[in-house]
Amino acid sequence: MKVLVAGGGTAGHVFPALALARWLADEHGAEVRFAGTSTGQEARLVPEAGFPFDPVDARPLRRDLSLETLTAPIAAVRSVSECRPLVERADVVVGMGGYVSVPIGLAAVRARRPLVLHEQNAVPGLANRLLAHRARTVALAFEEAAARLPRRSRTVLTGNPVRDRVLAVVAERETLAKEALAEFELESGRRTLVVFGGSQGALHVNAVAVDAIEHLRDREDLQVLLLTGPAHERRVVDGLAAGPMTVRVRGFLDRMELAYALADIVVSRAGATTCAELSVCGLPSILVPYPHATGRHQEANARALERAGGALVVVDHELSGTSLASAVSGLLDDPTRLGSMGERMRSWARPDAAEALARVVLDAGAPR
Incomplete structure (x- = not known):
């Protein structure tokens, strides 16, 4: 199975994604690639961990009124188009949160690839809130997060993968x-x-x-x-x-x-x-x-x-x-x-979080 994982920013965001990738690759023989920004910690940590990494041109999700905010929709459309070839090579796409998940997630929806989201915090981030109702499953680290997602979201409590x-x-x-x-x-x-x-x-x-x-x-x-x-x-x-x-x-x-x-x-x-x-x-x-x-x-x-x-x-x-x-x-x-x-x-604690999340991903990517 080919899995595309999107996310990153700080090391704290990258480590759970790497724990998931390691479980998928080592225990199930999955081919895992990462997509992220060229400026985040993922650009260094992912290649060091031995996984292929594709940089994505994605912008932060701004909430203020500025020129960048006004031009963001144009940039987003371009970014989604650029992400589509990456997504089409995958059997399942995993968004680990952060703004880089948005173009990857939207490209997955357009390409009809199953999308799994993982929310690490008790308060879901904007990227996951935007994508949740289009995802096959939203995996949660905190059960409290479920109440803050759109009603149509399909959630499961897996915990947050640990190194x-x-x-x-x-x-x-x-x-x-x-x-x-x-x-x-x-x-x-x-x-x-x-x-x-x-x-x-x-x-x-x-x-x-x-x-x-x-x-x-x-x-x-x-x-x-x-x-x-x-x-x-x-x-x-x-x-x-x-x-x-x-x-x-x-x-x-x-x-x-x-x-x-x-x-x-x-x-x-x-x-x-x-x-x-x-x-x-x-x-x-x-x-x-x-x-x-x-x-x-x-x-x-x-x-x-x-x-x-x-x-x-x-x-x-x-x-x-x-x-x-x-x-x-x-x-x-x-x-x-x-x-x-x-x-x-x-x-x-959920020490088996990587395994639990991997099962969600494998289920989503299985042929139907």
């Missing part, structure tokens, strides 16, 4: 944790707090974490790993005062599975891939949704995990060093609650 390296934490946590202790020069007898703000970091989360560490300095049972994002590492290092607590700072970490294997508590934003990975690893989390995310989808993601009992949610404008330190201490001082949160995270 194999992250799934390995479930079976190999002890081994990976030992490797992480050596990698970060941390101690085995202490609880580990991991703080990160996504692949590019989060300036506010970093600043608050530095302040929180000052309030937590006297805790002999705690050590901290700060993943700051490449642009913020020096600022964070300079802002940390000397003290007895062990604090390690990394601008970027290619092997997130090491951080996950070592973590007892995680503080992070609430992007879709982050939520999926934290839940699969069973990590009690303090989630700080990015306040400017479209449709406030990160807050909706975080609230879903909060309702499941696996996370605490602190909105960005209420986050301070004092409040974060208090939340961390409260969890450390209540190991029963901490353990329960981890179990609830695992219960919410």
